[in-house]
Amino acid sequence: MMLTGEWKEQIKQLLGDRDRLQKTQFEYVITDYSKLRDRVGQLTKEYNRVSLELKSSRQENLDLSLKLEKSNAFMSHDFEQKVFRLQEEVTELHRQKGDLASNVIDLSKSVQEKDKLLSSVHSKLSELENEARNLQQANMGYLNEIHNLERANKLLRDEKNAMSETLQAVQVKCAELEEDKCRLIERINKLQSVVERLKNLEHDVNYRKAQETIRKQLAEAASLSVDEPHNMGPLVAAVVPTKAVAEVLANEGEVNSVRFTPSGNLFGSAGFDRKLRLWSVVGGKCELRSTLVGCNASISAIDFDPKETVVLGASSDFSCRVWTLADSRLRVNLTGHAKSVVSAKFIGSAKRVVTISADRTIKLWDVDRCHCQRTIMSASASQDVVACTAFGAVITGHYDHNLRIWDERSGTNTDTIALSSRVTGLDISSGDKTTEKRRKESIIDLNKYLDKKIRVKFSGGREATGILKGCDNLQNMVLDCTTEFLRDPDDPHRLSDDTRELGLVVC
Numbered sequence: 001m002m003l004t005g006e007w008k009e010q011i012k013q014l015l016g017d018r019d020r021l022q023k024t025q026f027e028y029v030i031t032d033y034s035k036l037r038d039r040v041g042q043l044t045k046e047y048n049r050v051s052l053e054l055k056s057s058r059q060e061n062l063d064l065s066l067k068l069e070k071s072n073a074f075m076s077h078d079f080e081q082k083v084f085r086l087q088e089e090v091t092e093l094h095r096q097k098g099d100l101a102s103n104v105i106d107l108s109k110s111v112q113e114k115d116k117l118l119s120s121v122h123s124k125l126s127e128l129e130n131e132a133r134n135l136q137q138a139n140m141g142y143l144n145e146i147h148n149l150e151r152a153n154k155l156l157r158d159e160k161n162a163m164s165e166t167l168q169a170v171q172v173k174c175a176e177l178e179e180d181k182c183r184l185i186e187r188i189n190k191l192q193s194v195v196e197r198l199k200n201l202e203h204d205v206n207y208r209k210a211q212e213t214i215r216k217q218l219a220e221a222a223s224l225s226v227d228e229p230h231n232m233g234p235l236v237a238a239v240v241p242t243k244a245v246a247e248v249l250a251n252e253g254e255v256n257s258v259r260f261t262p263s264g265n266l267f268g269s270a271g272f273d274r275k276l277r278l279w280s281v282v283g284g285k286c287e288l289r290s291t292l293v294g295c296n297a298s299i300s301a302i303d304f305d306p307k308e309t310v311v312l313g314a315s316s317d318f319s320c321r322v323w324t325l326a327d328s329r330l331r332v333n334l335t336g337h338a339k340s341v342v343s344a345k346f347i348g349s350a351k352r353v354v355t356i357s358a359d360r361t362i363k364l365w366d367v368d369r370c371h372c373q374r375t376i377m378s379a380s381a382s383q384d385v386v387a388c389t390a391f392g393a394v395i396t397g398h399y400d401h402n403l404r405i406w407d408e409r410s411g412t413n414t415d416t417i418a419l420s421s422r423v424t425g426l427d428i429s430s431g432d433k434t435t436e437k438r439r440k441e442s443i444i445d446l447n448k449y450l451d452k453k454i455r456v457k458f459s460g461g462r463e464a465t466g467i468l469k470g471c472d473n474l475q476n477m478v479l480d481c482t483t484e485f486l487r488d489p490d491d492p493h494r495l496s497d498d499t500r501e502l503g504l505v506v507c
Contacts, residue, residue, distance in 0.1 A: 248286045250277055261304045266325075268311055270299035276313045278325070290328040294321055301343040301384075305350035312353060316340035320355050322367060334365050336372050342382060347408070348389035354408075356382040356396060364394075364408055376411045378404070384426040397423030 250258070250269035260267040266289065270276040276292040276299055297316035304311050310331065314320045320341050322332040337357035344355040352373075353365040362376040362385065380398040387394050393414065394406045403417040403426075 245284060246281075246286050248279060250279070251275060256299060257301045259302050259304065261308045262306055263308060266304075266308070268302045268304070270302050270313055272298040274298060274315075276302060276311065276323070278311070278328070292323045292328055292330070294323075294330045294333075297340070300341065303345045305346045306348070307350065310350045312344050312346060314341040314344035314355060318357075320344045320353070322350070322353070332367050332370055334367075334370060334372075336363060337361065343384045345385055345387050347387040347394075354385055354387050354394050356385045362394065362396060362406065374408070374411050376406055383422075383424055386426045386428040388428060395426060395428070397426045399423075 248269075251271040252273040252275075253271055255269055255271040257271075258267060258269045264281065266278060266280055267286075268276055268278050274293070274295045274297060276295075278289040278292070279286045280289045292311070292313070295313065295315040295317060299313045299315050301314040302311060304325075308325060310322050310324050312320060312322050318337045318340060319333055319335040321330055321334070323329065324331050334353065334355070337355065337359055338361075339358035341355050341357050344353055346352065347354055347364070351367050353367055355363050355365065356378075357363070358381060360378045360381055362378055362382065363372050364374045364376075365371070366373050376394075378396065378398070380400040380402065382396045382398055385394060385396045387408075388405075392408050394408050396404050396406065398404060399422050401419045401422055403419060403423060404413055405415040405417075406412065407414050
């Protein structure tokens with residue numbers, strides 16, 4: 001019984017599922033069919049209504065046609081006359097219409113041409129207006145510029161007038177200063193001539209006194225009896241060294257300058273390696289003390305101050321530099337030359353420096369202020385320079401075979417000494433009394449042995465003894481002696497050309 005109830009329920013469930021499935025598949029079809037059937041009913045009703053209206057309309061139309069035929073039969077003749085007149089009028093109107101159309105076309109063309117001309121005129125007018133505005137703006141700018149130029153011109157005229165007045169005043173003052181300068185120079189020349197005359201008188205007096213003293217001493221010596229021959233003592237010879245005491249590899253590359261300190265315990269070397277090396281001389285040996293750097297090109301010359309506190313280096317980078325010896329630090333950099341600095345020297349102390357350059361200028365410097373005090377223009381290129389502090393002078397050697405002496409206060413050339421060849425170097429003694437000049441062919445000593453008794457020894461064994469009175473080189477000496485074979489025929493006190501190889505011995 002339980003089994004029978006279960007399969008029934010199962011069959012019922014299956015039938016319900018099938019019914020639901022089929023119902024869902026055809027439900028929209030049934031819905032659409034119902035809607036279509038309702039729509040067909042509505043359309044049928046509408047059709048019947050429209051059919052009735054059509055029948056009634058046809059009947060009315062038929063009635064109206066009958067009435068119209070009846071009325072037309074009476075009015076057809078009048079209508080034909082009216083229609084004929086109207087047709088004629090229409091024909092005339094069509095003819096007038098054609099004329100008017102042709103006129104309209106012509107007028108349209110004329111209007112189009114006028115429009116084009118008017119548009120071109122408008123465009124030209126707008127261009128002219130823009131150009132007029134631009135010209136007006138440019139005119140305003142030019143007017144403003146003219147006003148500015150007029151103001152600037154007026155200001156320049158005022159400045160010119162002021163400068164003219166100032167120039168006149170300066171010219172007057174310059175003329176006065178020039179007159180004062182001329183008077184002072186004339187007075188200085190007179191004083192110098194007086195000083196020279198007094199010095200000459202003093203020299204003559206001293207010379208006479210010395211001669212008188214020597215005469216008295218000779219008379220006293222002649223009155224004494226001498227048992228033994230007099231011993232003259234040793235002779236001191238001045239010869240060029242031939243043996244090197246020490247040899248040092250100083251710099252990398254070529255060495256341009258080597259200079260000792262005044263004490264001789266230290267010397268410096270410099271060259272193309274842009275370094276200045278300081279060497280100590282200890283027991284005949286040279287030891288490197290320090291290397292000074294800072295130059296951007298080769299160093300051409302060096303110098304030490306008298307107190308041996310600083311060293312000066314002239315460089316090809318248009319400047320010269322000062323280093324302190326105590327700490328080997330760069331102290332001052334002096335710039336101002338337009339070309340490489342050829343040589344530089346201290347003037348009496350470490351506070352003043354004189355430099356010469358390839359730009360043919362001589363500059364005097366204040367080291368403390370790094371300021372150029374004076375620039376002297378030279379007519380020839382200089383090779384070396386020395387400073388004579390005792391006379392306030394600077395001496396330069398030039399390529400044109402001249403030695404020039406300059407007054408460091410006024411910058412004027414006070415004296416020029418002509419030499420036989422190009423000057424390559426200068427040096428001055430510690431007492432500022434003599435100057436040595438290294439030339440291309442020979443060595444010259446000025447005033448070194450003046451008024452001293454010397455003996456001139458020649459390579460052939462001949463010699464002469466006397467008082468040296470004048471000398472400008474070893475081949476041109478004025479010797480107060482009576483040696484016949486050495487005398488120049490033109491000047492009995494001047495040595496002949498036979499002195500090309502000689503040595504000086506100071507008695």
